[in-house]
Amino acid sequence: MTTQSKLYVWLAAHRVWAFVLLTLSFLAFASLSLDLARVLIANAEYISSYGWQALLDGGLQQFLEICLKCALAMLCYLSFKLCEHVLIHRLAHK
Template structure:
């Protein structure tokens, strides 16, 4: 895993830059309206209680949490690429 991350973040600058753009796009896609969906899910569950959970509110909540963590992973990969590129130009 460490060698993969090293290859992603410290490989050729053009590849790291392209991956950084891809990870930024994936972060944007996975985090789009995430807060609004969490809020709507919370309001649905609080308004209808157990019936809302049985009708898919719990499953949707779990899917939203997974989407949030996936979005976080893409953000971390984006930042890793950014720091990898910045380390090339920063004086040591």
């Protein structure tokens, strides 16, 4: 027996809001993940080339900001997938 979260039940009951959240999550994920891999690789190369000085010049802060951006992008992706699942399940079983 599976129990569904309150958020899942609410999204299933409010299809329009589920679609709005799906759209916003998709747009946020797209904007957050744009060129993220390229920036991460460039930051890693900068830190590996200049070492401790790169960290003191803001390389570590930039790396942490990139990691935070990755985490936010993943949250947006998970939100997108939840809304997608709710809407597909609703379409398939109604």
